[in-house]
Amino acid sequence: MIARVQTWWTILRICLEERLVYRGDFALGTLMRFLPIVTQIFLWTAIFAAAGSGKIEGYSREDIIAYYLLTMLARAFSSMPGLASGIARQVREGEIKKFLIQPIDLVGFMLLARIAHKVVYYAVAAGPFALVYYLCRSYFPGWPAPDVFAAFLLSLALAFAVGFFMEMTLGMISFWFLEVSSLLFVYMLFTFFFSGHMFPLEILPDPWRTIVDFLPFKYLAYFPAAVFLGKIEGDAMLFGLAVQACWALFFIVACRVFMHRGFHRYSGYGG
């Protein structure tokens, strides 16, 4: 048991170091990532100025901007840049063999690598995030009640889980189709549009509004933000958390099943 913990710890540490090598201009890069928010603020100010009434679908101008800032935070948890495409590349180049040969679990390894990735990112991005949130504090309705805030934190953690395992599942598909870049593009398009990253999902007309409720994407960005802003409260909030947890569980199982089938197929055909 201790040996296993040590193995995982070593993997985590190596991944952390590897991330730090790609120091790039992390902090500056994170600040840059907020630039689109600036244009969003101006764009929505212009939209609200022309719309006349103070609210669009229950959102005031301040709400919308707070919403965008919160989805950025949610996406910082749920987005997994390069995860599925990385697996696809490993399959294509035969690198995936090492998980068949060495006594490491692919999903576990990827999870640790991603956690390392995220930890480094949060460590460096915390400053810029705090700065932008502080500058934009007037847009927020204030701190939510403790139980809502707890639910918000939980939904962020679950957003990470849903994002990670969903993309892992997608990555496993590359065992069947070598070229998955187009599939990944469709996935990216869907997450961008239907996660609520681009606009509050309330704006969507029916039937889209209903369809989106049945998809896992909204738990990647929209849901945590809506919880924080009090758009989803009480039982609806608890129900939402439960559904989010179910999606996470679903993809945990799905990616394992796909992995085992994929390995089976891979070893059967020979890389």
Place this chain on the structure above:
Amino acid sequence: MNAIEIRGLQKSYRVYQKKEGLWASLTGLFQREYNEVEAVRGIDLDVAQGEFVAFLGPNGAGKTTTLKLLSGVISPSGGEAHVLGHVPWKRENEYRRRFALVMGQKNQLWWDLPAQESFQLHQKIYRIDPEQFRRTRDELVDLLEVRHLLGQPVRELSLGERMKMELTAALLHSPEVLFLDEPTIGLDVVAQHNVQKFLKHYQAERKITILLTSHYMKDVVALCRRVVIIAQGEIKYDGSLAGIVDRFSGHKVLTLQFADGRMPGDLARYGDVLEIVEPKARLRVARSSIADVLSSVLANNTIEDVSVEDPPLEEVIAKMFAHTANEKKSEAVLPVETS
């Protein structure tokens, strides 16, 4: 007339010093440390028109850097050089039309396209007269026996075939000076031999000046009469191939074949025993005492066959490189060949 004249050429650059460990890489986020590396430390060299010269040296000795300096890719930190009367790092188009650089580890052909499309591009870039372009290309691909591969995407070619295409591309504009950086690296024996044969023929015919770096002694033996050895950015030797052995090895290798069962037990008194496979034995003997040893052996034993040879060139050079590397360790910074 000299095609290449180099005086006191120097090149130093800075490298980022990465530190080990998690904490160090964290602090590396905020401050970086650099080391000054002297890749070339004052080289003097003259190469006559039509010479075929080999650059030898361990990895990181400054060979590739020198070639890049001479082709004007990088600028020196000091010194002078003239190639065909041009200063390379002025990078005049006139000069760039008169030489070519081939690097065995890099390719400049379009990976996904047939080589002939890249050749076409060269014709446009170098402004080669279409008629002459066709003639040169046909001659080269015939010499290299790759005409049938012209229409095949480069990524589908074998390493050897690709190198032949690279050579063709580099020679399309009939350069007067050719820099070859490890042109046979990674090639199998047959392909290596083919490339050597081609280079030898081409150089003899066109009388162009060639500077070659290689790790394969066979290339050097086959092609170059003059060898320049570079280590730690300095020229350590400049002369004939045979001269290397005279200069850097004080030994000969003596091979003796004894009559059946007559091998004496005390061979060690004649010299270092390298190998004994009955009835043969190989000994290393100091050059100065080879005559004495030989007469003594012949007087006291029944010998069926005997030969005296120089030690293998590779061995002499490897030993010399190892020696210079040891010398080097006493200094602070090891030069790193980054390319």
Place this chain on the structure above:
Amino acid sequence: MSHHPSYLGVFLTFARNSLIRDMTFRANFIIESISSVSWMIMNLGFYTLVYRKTTNIVDWDKYEFFVFIATTMIVNSLVQTFFMPNAQELSELVRTGGLDFALLKPIDTQFLVSLRRVNWSSLGNFVVAILLLAYALPRIDGWTLSIWHVLLYPLYIVLGVLILYSVMITLAATSIWLGRNQSLYDFWFYLTNFSRYPMEIYEGAWGTPLRQVFTFVIPILVVINVPARLLAKPLSSEFAWLGAFAFVATVLCLAVSRWVFKQALWSYRSASS
């Protein structure tokens, strides 16, 4: 035989070779075209949703704004077709040593590096944008085609493309200059994001200085706004100066990018071995 290489000839060979290459990966080509088109359609969908809630974004009504979006698509698709793959590859060229070969050639290095590859699949958006223009323009109240539209719109599109190219190559070259492994070119997206909206939305205590910076310091607001306004809105004297300024801005941008590129090469030459 002239001493200067034929730049047009070389460019046509680049374009031809890229097309041959794209055609050998036909499936990829089709997927890429569809991807970039569907991306733009999603974007269009977003604004359609927005215009269900409002009639105007500043003084741009729905169809005028569609002209604005179409202009954005045209400029971006041209930049993506001719310059983007090359700027992206620049840091790769430095890493693999491919830049060494470019430096050997008897031809301008910036030209060679900037136009090596043509990404034909990005022209898909160009076609969609023309269709969008054809749809939106007749629906603008009181719009008629004038000779000035025909003459000046393409001209300003070219100026816009050149400004974006300058910004892009400056960022890519700066990352060589600073010796960064991560390309500064990533910032291009965040920077040009500002150019995709009518400049009038940048108003107020923060907005006005922002608008001035992105008009006069890094003139990316000129890129889309000038041609889009020219086509969608009646000509006004107020915007005449902006039209004149676009020329000056383009020339200055090209000059600056040229200078930065040369500095980058100089540093590459003295910093590598």
